[in-house]
Amino acid sequence: MIELAFMGMVSAWEEFLEASLVRYMTGAEAANGYCPTPKYGRAKDLNHAYEVLSHDPDYKRSKDYLKVTEPRGVWRTADFFFDQHPYGALNGKEGLIRHASAIRNRVAHNSEKCKLSFKSTACALLGTKQLTSGYQPGTLLITPIQRAFPASYVARGLSHFDAFAELYEDLAKIIVPD
Structure with a gap:
């Protein structure tokens, strides 16, 4: 049972990373008002954010997925799109x-x-x-x-x-x- 709970926890973590990155791309703010500063402007909506992050103008959330399993890839993506961001916290972890x-x-x-x-x-x-x-x-x-x-x-x-x-x-x- 603990194995299944762990599998769910890891999946939830990856969903969190994806959701936070996509939403920050659209200008969403954390509860305290924080939002990373974009280098190139904001995505117009969630679908546009997925297209930009995936480098695929035909990205479909129903069949595609963003790769967020590699921490380095997540913070390097954030480095590319934001001047400053919190994903550096993954560095070292x-x-x-x-x-x-x-x-x-x-x-x-x-x-x-x-x-x-x-x-x-x-x-x-x-x-x-x-x-x-x-x-x-x-x-x-x-x-x-x-x-x-x-x-x-x-x-x-x-x-x-x-x-x-x-x-x-x-x-x-x-x-x-x-």
Whole structure:
């Protein structure tokens, strides 16, 4: 069950990144009034923002999607379109966000690629070279973090699931401030 919840959390994070970027392109403001300053003007509406961000004048939200899984790609896109923006907060967190994607992908797919990527992620997060046979994403997600996350997370003994949830929440509050 925790694996499915994690998969939903990662998907929600990616939806948040996409929605915030698209809406900032149209001039939408955060609750506190913040909006990045555009370099080249604003998109006229959400559809136009998707077309501009995707570089596709025929972009259709019903069949296409923006690539927001790579943090570096998101902040570089923001660098291109905005003078200043909050997506720089992703810088330095790419490894953790990639690890979350690897865990999510292992839950969603049984391919060898996903298995190997998950194994690499689990070993990195646990600080080990080997996993026990049959080690599953759910086991990792309930295990307390030991490394890779901010020290304040480790000191509180958060599980990997809770640490990723807090990471996403902390980043979201920077990207769309209250």
